[in-house]
Amino acid sequence: MDIKIKITDREGILHEVEAPTDMNMNLMEVVRSYELAPEGTIGICGGMAMCASCQCYIRSGHELPEKSDDEEAMLAEAFNVEESSRLGCQIPISPELEGLEVELAPEEL
Numbered sequence: 001m002d003i004k005i006k007i008t009d010r011e012g013i014l015h016e017v018e019a020p021t022d023m024n025m026n027l028m029e030v031v032r033s034y035e036l037a038p039e040g041t042i043g044i045c046g047g048m049a050m051c052a053s054c055q056c057y058i059r060s061g062h063e064l065p066e067k068s069d070d071e072e073a074m075l076a077e078a079f080n081v082e083e084s085s086r087l088g089c090q091i092p093i094s095p096e097l098e099g100l101e102v103e104l105a106p107e108e109l
Contacts, residue, residue, distance in 0.1 A: 003095060008059075008103040009036045019093045027102065028054035028088035041107050047089035052078035054088035055105035062100050064091060079108045 002018040007030075009015060019030045028043045031054070045051040049070040055078055058064065064086065067075070071090045075081050085105065091097075 001095060003093070003098040003100075005030065005093075005097065005099075006059075006101040007031060007034075007036055007056075008101075010104050010107060019097075021093055021095050023093075025093045026089050027056065027091040027093065030093060031056075031088060031104065037104060037107075042104075043089060045089075049074050049087055049090055052087065052105075052108065055080070055085055056088050056102045057082050057105060058084045058086055058100070059103055060099065060101040062097055078105075080105045 001021050003021055005017055005019050007015045007017060015034065015036055017030065017034050026047060028047055031037055032043055042053050044053040052074050068090060071087050074087060075085055
């Protein structure tokens with residue numbers, strides 16, 4: 001089953017994409033599969049919560065999994081962090097995320 005997610009890229013362009021819930025993907029991988037961020041600027045660590053290149057802002061009121069200690073530590077060191085910041089690689093795509101709205105954080109140079 002696919003769910004619809006709204007992703008605003010770093011240029012401010014809104015993309016409505018479909019994400020499969022049965023492929024064990026995370027939000028960062030969805031962004032990469034739709035090429036919504038230039039290659040090499042997102043998911044640099046491969047989804048291990050070791051970099052903040054997939055940081056995004058959650059713009060809808062969805063209940064998300066608790067942040068892990070690794071995610072908390074990474075966001076504590078990241079730039080442009082907001083109250084709603086999460087690492088996309090730490091958000092598994094599930095049916096509960098239908099209608100999720102996120103915005104990619106600015107690239108850290």
